[in-house]
Amino acid sequence: MIHIAKDFSHLIGQLPGMTDKQVETHLGLYAGYVKKLNEIEEKLKLTDPVDSNYSYGVFSELKRRETVAFNGSYLHQSYFENMTPQPSAARDELDKAIIEAWGSREKFEADIKGSAASTPGWVILTKNQVDGRLHTYIMYEHHIGFPIKNDVLMALDCWEHAFAIDYGTNKAAYVDNFLKVVDWEVVAQRYQTLR
Ligand SMILES: [Fe+2]
Known part of the structure; x- marks a missing residue:
């Protein structure tokens, strides 16, 4: 599948205690993780695992970074989803x-x-x-x-x-x-x- 960065632009300038620049920069990093996740998944499809190795191998390096990009994408999605400009309380x-x-x-x-x-x-x-x-x-x-x-x-x-x-x-x-x-x-x- 193609992973798509969700649009959280509604948070820019709206979150108390967080400037536009802070949120915009962070959303840019999030988009970067999603881009890399797609790139890694695509390259994994095209890379032969036969030469994989703990020290170095193209497939091995992709596998080592796959979870970085996946979690980097979806932890950020969860983070931006679980913030709001409106006060709320657990109940x-x-x-x-x-x-x-x-x-x-x-x-x-x-x-x-x-x-x-x-x-x-x-x-x-x-x-x-x-x-x-x-x-x-x-x-x-x-x-x-x-x-x-x-x-x-x-x-x-x-x-x-x-x-x-x-x-x-x-x-x-x-x-x-x-x-x-x-x-x-x-x-x-x-x-x-x-x-
Ligand atoms: Fe982050």
Whole structure:
């Protein structure tokens, strides 16, 4: 299939605490991942796997980067989908699941902030298929650290490119702002879909 970058231009200039330049630049990077994903998938079809090798092989290199481009594309899609200019709040089933997992909203937010401080990559909120509960996990780059048997409910981009234009090195301030622009309706819909 041909992967297509979704149009998130409606977010430019609309997200509180995020400048046009920050969001535009980031959307450009997202489009780049989608382009590379298509390129890698196309090249894989045309490349003979026979000479694959751990040290170097054309097919091997494509396989090593395939997940970078795939996760880079769809983590970004999830991230932009789960932000909104309109204030929203977790409620009903999702809020119940958050309280079950963390005990309070404050502890949940403290987990997100601590997780963000622990990675140069991504924080994901997931529903774990093994225990049925909500979890946060951290990922490095786009392809390292994703736990199997988990469905992503919310993605938080912690790469410096996500915040450096607006916040410099102050990732904590970016995460504080992110928590104000999370689209909890979208996160709740993802949660409901799994039930
Ligand atoms: Fe990003």
